[in-house]
Amino acid sequence: MYKYDHIDQTLVDQRVIQFQNQVERRLNGTLAEEEFRPLRLQNGLYHQRHAYMLRIAIPYGLLSSKQLRTLAFIADKYDRGYGHFTTRQNIQFNWVELEKTPDILAELAKVEMHAIQTSGNCIRNITSDAFAGVAADEYVDPRPICELLRQWSTLHPEFAHLPRKFKFAINGAKEDRTVLLCHDVGIELKKNPAINNGELTADIYAGGGMGRTPILGSLIKQGLPWQVLPSYLTALLRVYNRFGRRDNLYKARIKILVKALGPEEFARQVEGEWANFHNEAKQSKDNFTQAEWERVAKHFTKPNYKDLTELSDEQLQSHADSKLNASEKIGFTRWLERNVKPHQVPGYASVILSLKPHGTAAPGDATSAQMNAIADLADQYSFGELRVTHEQNLVLADVEQMELLNLWRAAKNYNLVLPNIGLLTDIIACPGGDFCSLANAKSLPIAKAIQERFDDLDYLHDLGDITLNISGCINSCGHHHVGNIGVLGVDKDGEEWYQITLGGDQGNDASIGKVIGPSFYANEIPDVMTSLINTYVEQRTADEPFIDTYRRLGVAPFKEAAYRNNGKHSKESSKGAIA
Ligand code: HEM
Numbered sequence: 385m386y387k388y389d390h391i392d393q394t395l396v397d398q399r400v401i402q403f404q405n406q407v408e409r410r411l412n413g414t415l416a417e418e419e420f421r422p423l424r425l426q427n428g429l430y431h432q433r434h435a436y437m438l439r440i441a442i443p444y445g446l447l448s449s450k451q452l453r454t455l456a457f458i459a460d461k462y463d464r465g466y467g468h469f470t471t472r473q474n475i476q477f478n479w480v481e482l483e484k485t486p487d488i489l490a491e492l493a494k495v496e497m498h499a500i501q502t503s504g505n506c507i508r509n510i511t512s513d514a515f516a517g518v519a520a521d522e523y524v525d526p527r528p529i530c531e532l533l534r535q536w537s538t539l540h541p542e543f544a545h546l547p548r549k550f551k552f553a554i555n556g557a558k559e560d561r562t563v564l565l566c567h568d569v570g571i572e573l574k575k576n577p578a579i580n581n582g583e584l585t586a587d588i589y590a591g592g593g594m595g596r597t598p599i600l601g602s603l604i605k606q607g608l609p610w611q612v613l614p615s616y617l618t619a620l621l622r623v624y625n626r627f628g629r630r631d632n633l634y635k636a637r638i639k640i641l642v643k644a645l646g647p648e649e650f651a652r653q654v655e656g657e658w659a660n661f662h663n664e665a666k667q668s669k670d671n672f673t674q675a676e677w678e679r680v681a682k683h684f685t686k687p688n689y690k691d692l693t694e695l696s697d698e699q700l701q702s703h704a705d706s707k708l709n710a711s712e713k714i715g716f717t718r719w720l721e722r723n724v725k726p727h728q729v730p731g732y733a734s735v736i737l738s739l740k741p742h743g744t745a746a747p748g749d750a751t752s753a754q755m756n757a758i759a760d761l762a763d764q765y766s767f768g769e770l771r772v773t774h775e776q777n778l779v780l781a782d783v784e785q786m787e788l789l790n791l792w793r794a795a796k797n798y799n800l801v802l803p804n805i806g807l808l809t810d811i812i813a814c815p816g817g818d819f820c821s822l823a824n825a826k827s828l829p830i831a832k833a834i835q836e837r838f839d840d841l842d843y844l845h846d847l848g849d850i851t852l853n854i855s856g857c858i859n860s861c862g863h864h865h866v867g868n869i870g871v872l873g874v875d876k877d878g879e880e881w882y883q884i885t886l887g888g889d890q891g892n893d894a895s896i897g898k899v900i901g902p903s904f905y906a907n908e909i910p911d912v913m914t915s916l917i918n919t920y921v922e923q924r925t926a927d928e929p930f931i932d933t934y935r936r937l938g939v940a941p942f943k944e945a946a947y948r949n950n951g952k953h954s955k956e957s958s959k960g961a962i963a
Pocket residue numbers: 430432437469470471472476548551566592593594595596637813814815819820821822859860861862863
């Protein structure tokens with residue numbers, strides 16, 4: 385894991401002092417709220433429905449156990465004993481007090497963390513594969529490039545006031561686990577013997593995003609040598625900075641520019657800009673050198689793995705069988721199936737700790753007790769590190785297969801082993817109307833009601849892979865556009881309603897879901913879900929996942945079932961909120 389050098393540390397320490405001074409001036413009235421607002425947003429401090437909310441960056445989702453303990457300490461001392469892990473590999477605290485925020489930043493700085501660039505129209509926290517460096521299907525470990533680009537983009541003066549926020553995702557594996565195509569820029573790392581002497585190259589996708597105009601990114605450059613990433617990205621951002629729509633907030637994201645120009649023309653403009661400062665005669669001084677690579681990449685060497693033999697699932701199962709009673713056996717088998725992922729190194733596995741208990745906590749929330757326990761588990765079983773997934777779960781990436789049973793037992797005490805990863809109840813949800821002042825409707829009670837309705841693990845396992853994502857407004861923080869089933873909170877005449885989309889998907893076959901028709905009351909949503917799922921069960925062929933059945937049949941049978949008993953209310957009647 386990357387360790388700060390004196391430059392990184394000085395930068396965050398200075399920021400703490402600067403922010404202390406800004407908060408003092410705000411509190412004594414020297415700074416008006418309009419003057420303070422841009423300053424606090426530069427430190428991830430929002431003002432939400434009930435209180436200030438602090439968003440802290442977890443660069444490319446990588447955390448040490450020490451950092452997690454600090455987050456638990458902050459949750460206890462400065463918040464209400466929990467934190468919310470987000471789809472962009474950040475953590476948010478929902479109840480902080482303004483006067484305490486400099487102290488929180490000071491605690492974070494002690495463990496090489498901060499909240500810089502987690503808000504505002506700048507390059508936000510760079511996200512990546514939560515299984516980086518360990519995934520069995522990985523071509524290239526993306527972490528050195530993530531870190532190099534983190535350093536390049538941190539406080540980059542030219543890109544501090546872009547037309548709108550700017551999000552990078554970086555992937556180096558066969559399967560995309562980063563929602564690459566829904567980012568302003570998606571960077572796919574590859575190694576091809578025919579290009580760049582077989583060294584690392586990048587394919588660049590631009591103009592993806594969700595929000596009110598969901599668009600999948602377009603490929604604008606292939607085989608870019610890793611060394612020239614900064615100069616190419618500088619050119620790309622300059623084109624956006626110059627032509628992005630600053631006149632209209634809703635049209636300001638790069639996706640609107642790429643769509644308006646067309647991806648080919650956008651790519652041509654970037655090439656033209658790039659040629660100005662990176663050509664045969666002169667190479668941009670911004671480019672990455674081998675020495676820079678070595679300085680950063682040495683932090684991402686493999687941990688001290690033991691020389692172990694790979695165990696099959698059957699071997700693991702039979703090793704555990706004698707130590708488990710009948711009901712434990714079912715739980716452990718299901719957990720192996722859903723929450724344990726293959727590893728590059730024989731004898732090791734990666735484990736996903738589910739932050740999606742059925743109805744008892746909001747998706748992505750972890751209590752301070754859970755955070756401390758997870759930090760201990762990371763120390764004991766996974767070289768003291770963990771990762772945040774964009775689905776709002778946590779990963780212990782390097783667990784010995786022979787320790788899986790012990791880990792399962794220990795994590796079970798903290799309600800972290802529900803075997804629902806990738807299943808209907810592994811819901812992505814934004815904070816919605818419970819916290820967010822932009823919300824049209826609540827998200828969290830809808831997630832809870834669905835989890836309570838589909839609480840039968842036998843049934844969930846039989847249904848198999850289904851993604852269900854919920855956003856409280858069209859800003860789409862809960863990724864509803866790319867859920868196989870999406871739920872979007874909408875406001876009609878001051879009441880909370882919910883629109884359903886079907887057919888969205890993340891990963892290599894990413895697609896944007898389609899709205900099935902008029903919206904529903906909150907209390908209809910569990911029944912609507914039952915209708916959609918029953919339709920799938922009736923129509924599926926053997927082993928056919930939900931998304932494939934939807935793609936084969938189209939929306940008609942699902943729509944018919946959803947509206948058979950629901951969605952018939954008149955617009956005037958007022959009922960149906962879920963408490
Ligand atoms: C609570 C305070 C939050 C506020 C005020 C907020 C605001 C916004 C806004 C305005 C957008 C739309 C941007 C656009 O279309 O140009 C957006 C998008 C997004 N936000 Fe949030 N958000 C919040 C929390 C979250 C949380 C908790 C998550 C993760 C669970 C999140 C993840 C995202 C993602 C993934 C997108 C869509 C991707 C994109 O197109 O940029 N946000 N947010």
